[in-house]
Amino acid sequence: MKSALITGANKGIGFETAKQLLQKGFYVYIGSRDLKNGLEAVQKLNAEGFNTVEAVQLDVTDDNSVKNAREAIGKKTDRLDVLINNAGINGGAPYTALDAETEQFMAAFNTNVFGVARVTKAFIALLRKSAEPRIVNVSTSVGSLYLQSNPNWLAYDFGKYAVYGSSKAAMNMYTVHLAYELRDTAFKINAVCPGYTKTDFTNHNGGEIEAAGKRIIKYALIGQNGPTGKFFSEETNPETGEIPW
Ligand code: NAP
Numbered sequence: 001m002k003s004a005l006i007t008g009a010n011k012g013i014g015f016e017t018a019k020q021l022l023q024k025g026f027y028v029y030i031g032s033r034d035l036k037n038g039l040e041a042v043q044k045l046n047a048e049g050f051n052t053v054e055a056v057q058l059d060v061t062d063d064n065s066v067k068n069a070r071e072a073i074g075k076k077t078d079r080l081d082v083l084i085n086n087a088g089i090n091g092g093a094p095y096t097a098l099d100a101e102t103e104q105f106m107a108a109f110n111t112n113v114f115g116v117a118r119v120t121k122a123f124i125a126l127l128r129k130s131a132e133p134r135i136v137n138v139s140t141s142v143g144s145l146y147l148q149s150n151p152n153w154l155a156y157d158f159g160k161y162a163v164y165g166s167s168k169a170a171m172n173m174y175t176v177h178l179a180y181e182l183r184d185t186a187f188k189i190n191a192v193c194p195g196y197t198k199t200d201f202t203n204h205n206g207g208e209i210e211a212a213g214k215r216i217i218k219y220a221l222i223g224q225n226g227p228t229g230k231f232f233s234e235e236t237n238p239e240t241g242e243i244p245w
Helices: 012-023 035-047 063-076 102-128 159-181 209-220
Strands: 003-006 027-032 053-057 082-085 134-138 188-193 231-233
Touching (some): 003 012, 012 035, 012 082, 012 209, 035 053, 053 063, 082 102, 102 134
Parallel strands (some): 003 082, 027 053, 188 231
């Protein structure tokens, strides 16, 4: 049975992604910074008939939490097939380049960039044991430097993404480097935008969460001939899904 760890899977897109991987027969570790919320998420999944799932306390900004989660999962399995770096925040208002305080940038980068690097480094040895390891870094089209600098881009004048977009652009660059470093291995590592989706993150505006989960698991399940080191947003490019960094 293949296994997956999803950060921030107690709710929102992470929770939906967990459900969809369970439907595909995975064993899923629900990363949750508040274990209570993770346990409640597991209960909900159990009530829907999914039993190959457990919660693990995991705050991506906390070295000790990540270390403990790695130890706990390492006791249960000697291999991890999929890592989905999903946990993310917008950093909090104010959001624009000039109005935002350093604290907003630091908070967003701490979770969205350093958190991804911290968790990936901690779990890479377990992922290396998989025959088909996959990493999906959950990104956003508003983290594309190419799109955001285009006056015709739909979010061009959305100044509220200065903090969040900067952090996701940095995470994108991390993804490029990670894919490069693992280019001669079986790893497939991509950045994927789930699309504007109804969750707490968007005050429940946007598209259906099932579509977001589907977009993410596509790259968690991608075959050996699939892409690596690419950026996908099906919402932006419904034809091939690929978008410029
Ligand atoms: P959400 O409903 O707010 O869920 C965010 C998840 O991340 C929650 O489980 C949250 O945990 C967790 N999290 C935040 N900080 C964390 C930390 N330090 N350690 C561990 N977990 C942490 O948001 P969502 O819409 O599902 O977003 C999921 C991902 O999709 C994010 O990376 C976001 O940037 C991306 N995204 C979302 C949209 C959209 O329209 N919704 C669009 C593009 C990209 P708590 O419950 O403890 O807060």
